[in-house]
Amino acid sequence: MAPREQKSFSSFGIAACAWILVTSFQYGYHISALNQIQAVLTCKVTGNDESPLGLPNCIPMTDAQFSALTSVFSIGGLIGSAGANVVMDSRGRRGALRISAALTALGAFLMAIASAYTPLLIGRLLVGVAAGVGICLTPIFIAEVSPARIRGKVGVFTQFSIVVGIMITQLVGFKLATPTAWRYVLILSGLTAVAQFSISPTMIESPVWAIRNGDPESGKLYHQKLWKGADLRSPDEDPLLARDDDDERQDAVSVPHALRSSELRLPLTIVSLAMVSQQVSGVNAVLYYSNDILSNVIPDLGPYISILVTVVNVVMTFPPIFLIERVGRKKLLTASVLTAVAGHGFIGFGLDNGFVVMCSVAILVFIMAFASGLGPVPFIMLPEVSPPHAVSALTSIALSMNWVCNFIVGLSFLPLRNFLSGGEVEYEGRVFYLFGLLLLISYLALYRLYK
Secondary structure, three states: OOOOOOOEEOHHHHHHHHHHHHHHHHHHHHHOOOOOOHHHHOOOOOOOOOOOOOOOOOOOOOHHHHHHHHHHHHHHHHHHHHHHHHHHHHHHHHHHHHHHHHHHHHHHHHHHOOOOHHHHHHHHHHHHHHHHHHHHHHHHHHHHHOOHHHHHHHHHHHHHHHHHHHHHHHHHHHHHOOOOOOHHHHHHHHHHHHHHHHHHHHOOOOHHHHHHOOOHHHHHHHHHHHEEOOOOOOOOOOHHHHOOHHHOOOOOOOHHHHHHOOOOHHHHHHHHHHHHHHHHOOHHHHHHHHHHHHHHHOOOOHHHHHHHHHHHHHHOOHHHHHHHHHHOHHHHHHHHHHHHHHHHHHHHHHHHHOOHHHHHHHHHHHHHHHHHHHOOHHHHHHHHHOOHHHHHHHHHHHHHHHHHHHHHHHHHHHHHHHHHHOOOHHHOOHHHHHHHHHHHHHHHHHHHHOO
C-alpha cells in the first residue's frame, strides 16, 4: 500500500482555525481590557467633553470596587470552565463556540453602555463565563481539526492568540483611554464577537466530535474540507480517535465521573499539574509588578512598560511554533520551567540588593521563558493526554483549577510580599523565591508523570 499523503490545511481549514482562535483572542483581550482605561473609567481622570454616545464619561467607584470588577472575570471564568464539558458534549464544539461568542457580545456591549456600576459588573461576569467556556473549547477544537503531522505546531496558536489579545487591548486602550472614547475598547470586542457568531453557519463541526457521536460520514467530509490530501474513502488515521479500543466509542464522561474514575486518574493528574504549574509560576503577578521595576530604569515611560512586556510575550510565542515538533513537548517545557525558575531567582536577588537593571532583564527573561513553553505547551497537552471520551471533562477540571490558582495568586501576591518582607522594601524580592520554589515543585511532580 502506498504511504498515506502527508496532510496540511486547506484554505478553508486555515480560515476555520482563524475563526476558532478568535475565542482565545477574546480571553486575552478581556484579561487586560480594563488596565489602560482604569483611570478614565473610574473618574480619576475626567474631562468636560460630552461623550458621542450620550452616556456618562465615567462611572465613579472605589479601588475596592474596581478590584471586584476586575476579579469577577475570574469568577465567571471558573463558572464557564466548570460547565464547559456539558456544553461541548451536548451542543457540539461549534455550538459551544457560538454560545461563547454570544455571551462575549452580550457582556461587552452591556459594559460599553453601562451608566452605573452594577451593569458593568454583570457584563464583566458574562465575558468571564464566555472566556471560561472558550479557553476549554479552543485547544480541543484546534486539536480535533488539525492534521496529526502539525497538531502540536497549530496548538501553540491557542496561547499565541491569547497574548495577541492582551497586546491588542493594551494598544487599543492606550489610544482610547480618554473620558469620551474608553467605551470603544469594549465595543470593539462586542463587534468581533458578533462577527465570529455571524460567520459560524459557514463553518463546520469538529470531525472528531461528529465521528464520536455516530456520524462518521460527516466526519470524513469535514476532514476532506479541512485538509489537503484527506482520503474520503476510509476513516483518517487520527490519534485522537485511534486510542479507543476495537473502534468502540465510549460515551462522554461527566466531571463527577472523571473525578472518581481510577482509569482517568493519571491523565487528570497530568493536565491538572500542567495548568497549576502555569499559574503558580506567578506570571500574572510578575506582569503586574514589572511596571514599577522597569519604570525605575525608563523614567516617565510607565504607560509603555506593559506594552513592552506584552510585545515580548507575543514575540517569544513564535519559537514554540517551529520547535514543538522538533524538540518535543517535554524538553521544551523543561527548558522553559528551568529558565523561569532562574528568572525568579534573579528578580528576587536584584530586588533585595537594589540591582534594578538585573531585575529588569530578569523580568524580560522570565516572560520569554514562560511564553516559549510554560504558556503554550499545557494547552497542547490537554487533548493529547486525555482519552477522547474524557477530553471535555478533564479539560473542564484542569482549566477550572487554572482559574482558581489564577485568582488565588492574584489575591495573595501583595499580602505575601508584605508578609515575607516584614514591611522592609529591601526584602520585597523574597516573594519571588517562593514563586520559583512553587513552580519547581509542581513541575517536578509533573515531570515524573508526563511521558
